[in-house]
Amino acid sequence: MEEIKTDVLILGSGGAGLFAALHVYDNNPGLDVILATKGLIGKCGCSRMVQGGMNVVLNSADSVDKHFMDTIKGGGYINDQELAYTLVSDAPKAVHELEVKVGCFFDRAENGEIHQKAFAGQSFDRTVHVADLSGIQIIARLTDQVFRRQDRIKVLEETRGLDLLTTAEGDRVVGAVLADMRTGELIVVNAKVVIVATGGASSMYKISAPSVDKTGDGMAMCFRAGAEFCDMEMMQFHPTGLLAGQSRLSGSVLEEGLRGAGGYLINGLGERFMERYDPERMERSTRDRVARAGYMEIMAGRGTESGGVYLVMGHLGSEFVEKKFPGMCDRVRDVGKELSKEPVEISPTSHFMMGGVKIDRDCQASLKGLVVAGEDSSGVHGANRLGGNGIGESVTFGRRAGDTAAALAEQELLRPFRQEQVEEIKQRWLKFFKPTTGVDIYPIRDEIKNLMWEKVGVVREAKKLQEAISRLNGMYEEAQKAYVTNRTLRRFNMEWNEIMNTINWITVARMVANSALLRKESRGSHYRSDCKTDNENWLKNIYMKKKGEFEIETDIRPIISTRFSMEEIRKLNVQY
């Protein structure tokens, strides 16, 4: 088994992973970096898929305090306020760096300054963008900058993380075991610091938005290593996922700028149903409320024939829609519809995890040597994320993760890894090649997606959550009996990959379902049909970590309200 020693190991090549790599290098070009990515560099994960854009305060009439208040209001006030404030105050620096140093060129307004468009749930039009497919440019340019620094940043493509390596005491991460999926060979990377930035696991739902490779691997690895998590019940459903039957196009997001520009939603009866749910903000309400409204309409039998509602753009004029949203128009054309002319069927789609690994402002997780950035982390968005704060989190915290890792790598010694732990990890993931018969992983994978959608979905209740937890535990056991059909083929084996994905999905899904059962109230994207919002008792975060082999230990603590007090929040009496 190949062994590599390095200063910093980065898992993931989205906005967080790429920016972290640049910042490690730019802080200290003498440090060695390994950047391992599950797909091709800059092509896998979801930063690449960012459509709408990034929220940032650039205009003197706007302020970081306003952006902060929008972010915690949108988040149901349970955000870690220090992290939310870090996001809004770092975002202008990140956009500046993207333009001036990385070489992005965001769309310009008539006066030649960077254009900022309207998104939902915000008090100011502050979303910078490149037409309606912003991620392509942000990620392509960051990737080019990594190529420029390839003397020290070694890129391992189609190489997924399997598990983190820890010291015997279990309080420090000292590297990871990876799998080169092209050869099927395992690699041990011994590192002073590991940055986990692989993204979330919302692909575990029947209708979902992320790329197919994003399966919560980083979160699952961190859980198995014993890191602390926070607010795992907070799973965002985006209100406008394209409905395309069984095709994999289904669930892909039609961007929020469409609603920002004046697009509206109607149900199967032609009613503009947001009037019933948020008459003030209508379709420009936050994602949690709009997604839930759409779901309620569908469940009440007022949906379309294929179980959706409609997004309407035609009234804005087809020329305007084609010009402002060329990517969305193209996408919808693939399913035979004209977005600029006719209503298009949409559904809530599982999209983003607000919960994740607990970090501080420097992206430091509860284990030493473990730095986490982007969707894998928690706290920034609270109970619901604003559109445009996702790529914002990736780049701002990616930069910070790189700075932290560089500083730690300069101070720390390379600590040895434990060979017996490597053997254990090897056995955990290679055992699926041994049996000649066993469980077919694909039906289990399909079942997870249905189970999560039906029992841990947009609207939740205790009984269904308990059923889901029990079934997830059962599926975990079944997945351990999975086998790879072609036992001698380790090279580019997609079945082996899917077995590992499935085990990671279940690992993360158990945290989501257990946390959802614990939060006995409705808030943000977590809506319980059996519990109302409870501002007296539930201005709290739910923490989790592994106990023993696979049990979950939980802890409920008051929110981190360093800037806007609990008394002030209670006065607002927010209800979901």
Next chain:
Amino acid sequence: MSSQEIKARIFRYDPEQDVEPRFDVYTIPVIKNMAILDVVFHVQNYIDKSLAFRCSCRIGMCGSCAMYINGKPRLACRTQVSSLGTSEVTIMPLPNLPIIRDLATDMEPFFEKWKKIKPYYVGKPELKDPVVIRPDSDEREFIDQMLDCITCGCCYGACSMVATNEDYLGPAALNRAYTLVADKRDSIRVERLKAVGRSYGVWRCHDQFNCAEVCPKNLVPTKSIQQLKKRCVMQKFGVFK
């Protein structure tokens, strides 16, 4: 075979095991809005789990799933089965690249050439802030429409000059070079122009527009290459600085 089914001939090849490639034929039920990506996923998930192909975003943004579909390089995710107008589809790996296994190609030669043109922006040191450029000015020429490249390699697979000249940089890398050479914010434009102004660079392009015909983003690399050629000449005469 009913009209609700299609026949997929899929290229199979394991360079480490097989003497030569073969085609396996699968009959697949057609679903609504079925893309070629759905076809290969159906085969891999439910018929032959050993099939290898690459896919990530599945909505035409990442450029991971370019394949040679019914004789043309296309993105599997954005090629609707119904658009092919036939009940038989032949799926092969993208041409001009080494094969890892089946439909998964090794894109390294493509990216090695991408790296040769110095694809990274190096801003002029005096530019401390984002530049003010009005959208109605001609400052950006047609850079911005050409920046939408997703490095899928369709153009590289379609280019007959790439097919016959191992060293030719190819349409995508040259298009990227144009977007930087024409970007007045960049400080190494002349250096980069010199890197592409060679026989295996811009002069190898014979204006066949194969790249433009297959680009899933409707870019026209040929046009970018023409702009580079023009600047190479200007630079020789000392007019481009």
